[in-house]
Amino acid sequence: MDIKKTYSISELAKEFDVTTRSVRFYEDQGLLHPTRRGQTRIFSSKDRVRLKLILRGKRMGFSLAETKELFDLWDETLSGNEKQLLLMLDTLARKRAQLEQQKNDIAQAEMEMDTAEARCREALAELQKKKRQQKKANTEEPVEQK
Numbered sequence: 694m695d696i697k698k699t700y701s702i703s704e705l706a707k708e709f710d711v712t713t714r715s716v717r718f719y720e721d722q723g724l725l726h727p728t729r730r731g732q733t734r735i736f737s738s739k740d741r742v743r744l745k746l747i748l749r750g751k752r753m754g755f756s757l758a759e760t761k762e763l764f765d766l767w768d769e770t771l772s773g774n775e776k777q778l779l780l781m782l783d784t785l786a787r788k789r790a791q792l793e794q795q796k797n798d799i800a801q802a803e804m805e806m807d808t809a810e811a812r813c814r815e816a817l818a819e820l821q822k823k824k825r826q827q828k829k830a831n832t833e834e835p836v837e838q839k
Contacts, residue, residue, distance in 0.1 A: 700736040702727075705744055719747055722757050724764060754788045 706713045719725045720734070724747055727734040736744075743764065750760045763784075766777035 698738055700738075700741055702734050702736065705736055705741060708741075709744055709748055711744075711748070716744065719744065719757075722761065724757065724761055753785075754791060755784065759784055 700708075702713045702716050705711075706716055716725065720727060725736065725740045725743055727736045727740055729735065746764075747757070747760055750763075751757075763777060763781060766774065766780060
């Protein structure tokens with residue numbers, strides 16, 4: 694972990710490969726709380742960790758409202774609490790169920806695509822066979838001479 698205590702918006706954006714606009718958006722949503730020196734935002738190590746958690750939650754399908762709710766519960770205590778942990782477990786269970794449903798939906802879509810592809814290939818093969826037969830029949834017809 695970095696031992697640096699403060700970060701600029703550009704440093705955080707570069708480190709986490711997000712835009713400065715995204716970082717400002719998370720601040721506007723109440724997820725990050727930088728101090729100000731004039732117009733300059735000064736982000737703490739806590740803000741850096743929060744940004745990391747926001748992005749991790751986003752990858753796991755957490756909404757920003759869910760992330761904020763977890764942060765707010767964490768902020769009520771120094772080390773989190775039972776309510777926060779139970780909420781996190783519930784949220785994870787819901788996200789896991791959503792992912793399972795998406796996996797099932799994807800598997801079903803793949804099966805349907807396989808079936809459609811097989812039917813198309815069969816139909817194409819039949820058309821190509823008829824075309825070859827027609828071509829063969831046309832070349833075997835005797836040519837009338839006058």
